[in-house]
Amino acid sequence: MGKTLLEKVWDAHTVRTLPTGQTQLFIGLHLIHEVTSPQAFDMLRSRRAPVAFPERTYATVDHIVPTLDQSRPFADELAERMMAALERNCAEYGIRFSDLTTEQQGIVHVIGPELGLTQPGMTIACGDSHTSTHGAFGAVAFGIGSSQVRDVLASQCLAIDPLKIRRITVDGALGPAVYAKDVILEIIARLGVTGGVGYAYEYAGSAVDAMSMDERMTICNMSIEGGARVGYVNPDATTFEYMKGRPFTPSGDAFERATAWWSSMASDPDASYHDEVVIEGPAVEPRVTWGINPGQSVGVRGRIPKPGDIDGSEWASVSEAVEFMGFEPGAPISGTKIDVAFIGSCTNSRLSDLREASRIIRGQKVAHGVKALVVPGSKAVRLAAEQEGLDQIFEEAGFEWRGAGCSMCLAMNSDRLNGREVCASSSNRNFKGRQGSPTGRTLLMSPAMVVAAALTGEVTDVRDMLS
């Protein structure tokens, strides 16, 4: 019987079985940032413990970064204090830090892959739930809390229970202007926001095989929104091509040896799964969320649910969502007015996202009254986009072109919704209050759909805009 990638990576990184029955799992790469690490360093300090493997730890700053004026000290005193704490901790413990003075700063889940830190067959941990993103490379990547950040700093290990595995096969070609974002929203709508609890998701099938690394990252990124802590794609030629020539990727003969090992970690054809789900790729439509969790989405030609559509026991949570959103049950989602358009976040802020969005917006104007902004995922993405002239396309259309960071995905900087504003957003969470206003409303969609909404001022099927 063959093994899955999850089983192979798990076996290769198991140190021992702990007295509690949990696995002690070695973590190959620990990514840290300013929000969830300061408490962990304080715990370490109070125990007088060193960082066990500083060379396997890498820091950046993303959540609190201002996207307009990045001069120090930051205008926001609390943000400045968090930044200073991370600087002090990295200096004291000898941890590499891509701070704002470097060209490598950006969202942690964008820079890890860009720098070649993220590699197939690795275990990765980071104090952020979207760490599942790195699974796109065939890594097993866990989002963890601050106490576990302390554990990894102190021991480079996690105490963790094994996961079951579900293979999600997406077969067939996706339609025009249908993206990885639409596929993952479809998967979460189908399996529910708790469907993945206890599971790792392995994404497979011809649609996933055909995806770029950026697209695979989008899918894996939102695994956690479906309840799955880990999501991954088996490494293949697309993965190896992406890895080539990055700062932390092996080079020369070592690259060949690395590729051989990475290939060997992919799931065997006769591996067995605890569960299998098949999604028909050609049937996936551009999707939009209408509610307050990422499972509450419909195709752009669909309607907001009404009482008869939904099982009686589930109507309570659906009606809570529809009421919060202020939507009419049974109304079409298309035509919903928006106030803000946001392209950014660890889900959809990479170069290919910006290229797709700019292709649609070129030569057009954002609708009157819509505030629109693009926040590239990293300085490297921003620079590459500027070299292609994408910044000009966005700015001419009426989008603001900002510095790299998490920004309005969770509004820990000054980019936020006001009052009841509705935001067409390429981010990952439509929770109540997520974008900084307790009553603000978020509609999740692909970057291309965000641009379509920005141009018309309402939710619009981007396919109608393709020439």
Add this chain to the structure above:
Amino acid sequence: MKESAIDQFTGSAIPLRGDNIDTDRIIPARYLKAVTFEGLGDHVFEDDRTSMSNHPFSNPSYREATILLANQNFGSGSSREHAPQALKRWGIQACVAESFSEIFRGNSLAIGLPCFTAAPADLEFAMCCVEESPGTRLAVSVSDLTLQMLDKTMTLEMPDGMRDALLKGQWDPTGMLLDRFEEVRAAAADLPYVAGF
């Protein structure tokens, strides 16, 4: 570090109805702008409390509660440990729900906050009792996996590893992970990307 074992609790409970209550609602992101967890208890459910006049966490009858009763997928979303920290600092010592998000449950364990699951009907019974008389005493047991209230005993569940960790006082695993550190070094050296391709 070996912590104290966690097993039996008695106290009153606070019922929090609704599925998919996410960590952004438990503690809004603006309170993550800090370098410690201090003071988070004051802001637990802050936005929900502002928007709902009758939020249980605003109700003085529940202010002494130490056991949180919730429905499905409690603590979904972000991995911020600030969420269980805020609950614990408010006074919660144990959570009983229909189901939890995995990261929230792990984060709770790591700070010695046990999360049990219970059957929906049992939770409904417990919530109704507590809503009717807020001071009702409950007893939960990690070793027996039971919830007792009035004259009823209900079954609780928890993964074996978590239960063991609480009962053995090893819910803070750092010490355990460092116990045989030579084995960590050996496991690392066996990995081609650590040793060098």
